[in-house]
Amino acid sequence: MTTNPPILTYTLEEILSRLDQKIEKQFTEVNQKMDRQFAEVNQKMEKQFTEVNKKLEIIDGRLNK
Numbered sequence: 001m002t003t004n005p006p007i008l009t010y011t012l013e014e015i016l017s018r019l020d021q022k023i024e025k026q027f028t029e030v031n032q033k034m035d036r037q038f039a040e041v042n043q044k045m046e047k048q049f050t051e052v053n054k055k056l057e058i059i060d061g062r063l064n065k
Helices: 012-063
Strands: none
Touching: none
């Protein structure tokens, strides 16, 4: 005795709606990852700018002696 799997039928509207939801979820995930990466890059850049500014102040102080 074999059983056939149930036949699933969806309307085009349902398929497109599900696809839209999946795409929206993926965009949200990508945007969150990008936001985190931009935050990390900005922190690193701010740190480097601070270090460069300190070095420039030291050099400027030595030149003005």
